[in-house]
Amino acid sequence: MANDTKYAYAVARVRVLETRLLEKGQIDRMVEARNAQEALQVLGETVYGNAVAELEDVYQYEELLGGELGRAYQTVRSFYPEPALVDIFAAKYDVHNLKVLLKAHFLGIEPDETILSTGAGSIPLDSLKAMFREEDFRDLPPALRAAVEEIREAFVQEPDPQLIDIILDRALYEHIFAMAEKLPFLQELFTHKANLVNIKTFLRVKNLGRDWAFLEKVLLPGGDLDRDIFRELLDEPLEVFSDRLAMSPYAQVVEEGIREWQERQSLTRFEKLADDFLLHFVREKKHASFGPEPLVGYLMAKENELKLIRIIMVGKINRLPTEEIRERLRDVYV
Known part of the structure; x- marks a missing residue:
């Protein structure tokens, strides 16, 4: 009973978070905006209002999206009883950061801080940076640790940045399936x-x-x-x-x-339909009272929402026709 109560509380919190997701009408208003500034103003009338108010110009929208992504993951970590479940979805941000840090390491340059993910990953960014300074990767999950070691050896023979992506992408899914073994x-x-x-x-x-x-x-x-x-x-x-x-x-x-x-x-078109397929898959399971389905649905919905905002802002900044922007949009979760 105690375990059921614990999950019931978590699901109730997720339901509240779902009410803060953007609705289709709000997305449509952004699409119909005459320019990027007007689209941002529409976004400012939603739950994103405080974040929008902090931006100096429309070109800083990526800072807003990155901050919102980090907050979303930190929020669910604060109440969800199974942190490992959140880590399954956060792993892709750890791998993204590893790619950036590895490429910078082999090029002998400082990593581009603007493209590093902060807050969403399961491994603190400072911890990852420390691993590179000390060249000690023992604290990485097994699949990711093995991938980093493979890359370090392979890069000596074939200094191709594509190797980093190939090896880490494969390791990410090995890592995910290992964590999801009983789910x-x-x-x-x-x-x-x-x-x-x-x-x-x-x-x-x-x-x-x-x-x-x-x-x-x-x-x-x-x-x-x-x-x-x-x-x-x-x-x-x-x-x-x-x-x-x-x-x-x-x-x-x-x-x-x-x-x-x-x-x-x-x-x-393929990417849009693939995203819609996955969102539909989790949306069908969103009404489960216990288990991972509600949280998974929310995290995917939030990531999808941020992707929609990005597509709209990129389109407006580049003055794409409204219909072309609309063609690229994914479904909404709510």
Whole structure:
């Protein structure tokens, strides 16, 4: 009973946080704004008001988004009874920071502080920086520690920054699946994510004319799409690939994504549909009273919301047509 009460309190807190998410009408008003300044003013009329008031100009919107992301993760950590669950979602920010720090380390320069993630990751940024100063990575999770050591050895032979991304992306999913071992809902979610990323990677690698040896290196672990599909169809027309996945859960994502890829050489539609697929997956489970589903839904909804704001602000700053911005927008959670 005590455990149920603990989770009931956490879910109740999540429900309150959900009420503070932006609604579709608020997003639509930002899209319809005449320019970036007006879009920011619309955002200032929402729960983001205090953060918007601190900005000196529209170009500082990334500072707002980064701060809001960090606050969201710190908030849920303050009340959720299973911190490890939050860490599963925070791991991607740890990996992002590791990529930035490793690339700076090998280039012999100071890392760009403006692109480092603060507050959202599970490993404090100062701790990561200390690991590099002391060249001691023992406190990293096993998969990430092994990846850093692999990169340090590989970079001596092949100083290619792409190696850092490839090895750490693979390690991230190994790390996530290890943490989610006893959480079927999260295993299913990240299996979908791995599949969708691997499909997108397949399209990019095929377009570059790279071979199976390269594709095999960059495919993520954890997906359940048969790798033979990617291997056998790498040299086949994309229509054959689309047909092969016609009975999979990703049929619409693949069909429409490939269509735009062929017409515009753009993966924008694919990325939007993939994000919508994942958001729909967690939204279907959001009403669970206990378990990880409500928290997972909120974290993904918050990240999605910040992505929507970024898409709108980038579009307005670059004076893209309203309809072009709208085409790129993901669904909203609420």
